[in-house]
Amino acid sequence: MLVERCFHTLDRERVRFHDTTGRCSLASADAAVWGIGLCVLAAPEIVAGAVIIVGVVVVGVVIKEALDAYELSGSSQEEVEPAPQTKPASQEPSSNRKPKPEPSGQDGFPPSPTEPVAGERRPNCRPIPVPHAGGDDPHNECADRFPPNRYPGMDVLVGGKLFDALQVGVRVLWEIKxxxxxxxxxxxxxxxxxxxxxxxxxxxxxxxxxGYGFVVGVSTEAHKDALERAASELDIVVTGCKR
Structure with missing residues (x-):
């Protein structure tokens, strides 16, 4: 949300973006209208060198700090990938260093999550916002309002497929009818x-x-019943949205 609202206000003559992971150029191929800048800023593993400041401008740094704080808050740990270690080891005297926990059979590396992050298994699993297609305003309004959509005004590209919405606060993708x-x-x-x-x-x-859930939203009970008879495995809800 922070990136979406602030990206358009950046002075792109003074802020440059560098894809340090090599993933954005691939993941955002179908979302070129947003450019590599949005992809870099939206990625939680922002590291030194991703945002290059030209001249005296601080908004890029503010966005980075806010994203770091959001990651630390744990409100969306499911989507956070570990950041590469880019800073050199501290050179302060050993007497001033904080004690480190004993290794647990992993040669000093932090413990890995039980389930690998979706983006680590398949880089194209990271959600990329893409503007809604024009011409169907009632459909797009329903997709933004009902789940509700984490990226209002946007579809989301995941795994090479466009979904109508990514629900706020949870890892659930929506198809709206x-x-x-x-x-x-x-x-x-x-x-x-x-x-x-x-x-x-x-x-x-x-x-x-x-690693996402999937829900279908339809306008009427009759549509829901017909789909459930044909595919009982689908999770279908009635939105009540009108055309």
Whole structure:
């Protein structure tokens, strides 16, 4: 949220971005409109050299400090990847150093999480905000409001697939449908459900493989019932959104 709101105000003549991890150029290929700067700032593993300040400007540093504080708060530990160690070892006398915990069979490295972070397994699992496609305002408004969307006005690219929303506060991706399903004849209802279920199963598989939950939001109970009969494994909720 901080990056999204502040990125447009940066003086990009005085702030440069360097992709120290080599991931942004790959992960943001389908989101080039945002540029490498947004990708670098949105990545939690911001390290020295990622934001290059030209002249006297502090906003990039403020954003970095805020992101660091957000990471330390633990409010989204699921998405935080360990930052590479870029600072040299301290040269202060050993008498002034704080005692270190005893090694636990890992030769001094910090303990690894039980489950590897999704971004470590597959770099393209990191969520990349992409502007909603135009032309369907009721659908986009529903996607922003109902989950609610962590990136208002944005779809999110995960695992090479665009999802309608990433829910605030949890690792759950959403597919939103605002079809006027109840007005369709029997043949059209059957065709719509068949096509949607195939797509939703593909999206669900991608979401789960990247460590996310997956929820489908539909406008009516009739649409929900039809999808559940065809694919009981899907998690479907009624949004009540109107077209």
């Amino acid at each position: 605002t079809d006027q399903f109840d007005t369709y004849n029997a043949f059209l209802k059957g065709q719509v459900v068949k096509d949607q279920v195939a797509k939703m199963r593909e999206e669900r598989d991608i979401a789960l493989s990247c």
